[in-house]
Amino acid sequence: MTDTDQITTDVKQELNQMVKEANETLPAHEKMRLETAYFDTNVNIELTTEVAYHSQYQKDMQLTIDETELPHHASEQYHFAEAVDMLNTYAQKMDTLFHQQYSFIHKV
Template identity: 80%
Template sequence: MKSTWIIVLGIVVGAIVIGGQSFYPLLTSQNILNEPSGEVRLGDVYDEQLTTTVTITDADNKMPILRIMTDTDQITTDVKQKLSQMVKEANETLPAHEKMRLETTYFDTNVNIELTTEVTYHSQYQNKMKVTIDDIVLSHPADEQYHFAEATDMINTSAQKMDMLFHQQYSFFHKV
């Protein structure tokens, strides 16, 4: 009788161990980022923020013309506002017949436009973790007459793509 109880107890303990091993990955694998360097376990995600940095530099002397970092859904508005301010300031010194508008003003130098989009996570296991989901540099020669309005349209298109990518692959709040 004693050996029967030992066998039964062994079967129960074995079932618990085997069953527990099956459920362990389900319990501990929540909110894992797959990075090129490996997996990063976030645990419970408390906050996630999608930001984009736009940097426009003079390609010849590497001097920054504009640098803005803000929430991705706000980046186009902020860049447009800053470019409009630049046009307004330039117009203060121009005669009336030479005044510029945002829609017709263009970069008169070789420029590089860099767009970097990152997600910052605050989570159970990672206090503040930044993950770059896109980083592109576009070059535009001066003879191309790349208009400010074209730049803001390109930034808007990129921001929309990054927002969609974020919600599809990087957001833990919107997964069901």
């Protein structure tokens, strides 16, 4: 759970932590980097974008504007860096979608 403008940073930090922890048990010549690490198991990424509306005169509302599921088989070698790039693209797409279709306040 995070804002669209923060999701890439949060996920990148989490993946970097996973790489760091894995590297603690690996010999020097097998150390990984975020750019080269990949998922070696089946991965199912589920993304949901929700908007919360708060108003002085209305009851708070939560609106789902997108639900996306991205399965990746272990044999695909889905790289951590690809996941970060995909999240960045997704976040930008959702931000645009929100401002075009769901916001009564538009960016100028």
